[in-house]
Amino acid sequence: MELEELLSKMAAEGVIQGGSEVNKAMVEVSNETRRLCAILNNGVYTDEEITQQVSQIIGQELDEGFSLFVPFTSDFGKNITIGKNVFINSGCRFQDQGKIIIGDESLIGHNVVFATINHDYNPLNRGTMYLKPIELKERTWIGSHSTILPGVTVGENSVVAAGSVVTKDVPPDTIVGGNPAKFLANLEDKIK
Numbered sequence: 001m002e003l004e005e006l007l008s009k010m011a012a013e014g015v016i017q018g019g020s021e022v023n024k025a026m027v028e029v030s031n032e033t034r035r036l037c038a039i040l041n042n043g044v045y046t047d048e049e050i051t052q053q054v055s056q057i058i059g060q061e062l063d064e065g066f067s068l069f070v071p072f073t074s075d076f077g078k079n080i081t082i083g084k085n086v087f088i089n090s091g092c093r094f095q096d097q098g099k100i101i102i103g104d105e106s107l108i109g110h111n112v113v114f115a116t117i118n119h120d121y122n123p124l125n126r127g128t129m130y131l132k133p134i135e136l137k138e139r140t141w142i143g144s145h146s147t148i149l150p151g152v153t154v155g156e157n158s159v160v161a162a163g164s165v166v167t168k169d170v171p172p173d174t175i176v177g178g179n180p181a182k183f184l185a186n187l188e189d190k191i192k
Helices: 003-013 021-041 047-058
Strands: 072-074 080-082 092-095 100-102 113-115 117-119 129-131 134-136 174-178 181-186
Touching: 003 021, 021 047, 021 072, 047 072, 047 080
Parallel strands: 072 092, 080 100, 092 113, 100 134
Antiparallel strands: 117 129, 174 181
């Protein structure tokens, strides 16, 4: 199955049945992505070389303002869109089968997890995966050790405090934190 057809089916259906043709095609892409991530994470590279390698992993040309500190892992790789002037700190994990969109000028702290998959609750059907996208709007800041769950959109300029688990959409211009993440403040109250 060609990549574009696979991405189209994943987006349209939102479900991958364990052992299905779509699942097998996804696993092939995932195997190659894990290989490319291992190369990235086990060498010494310039910033330009890192940008080139991440571009290869995600299948998108990245701008000169992109910056990533390794290690970095992705489960699938080809369902990530990264805007301009994005910074991703070390230890981040992108489970991107459901799609991850990162807006311009966003900052992502150490060890952030983006999880776009849920499994079926029925223990006899756990191989079934339900996909929902994650989107970070422009100028978001995701604090270290945060987890963003399937289907979440983080609004423009918003901040997710370190260690948060974000289960619901975050409105623009707000600060959220905790597990589950809750409203902490309006951003304008913190800007001096």
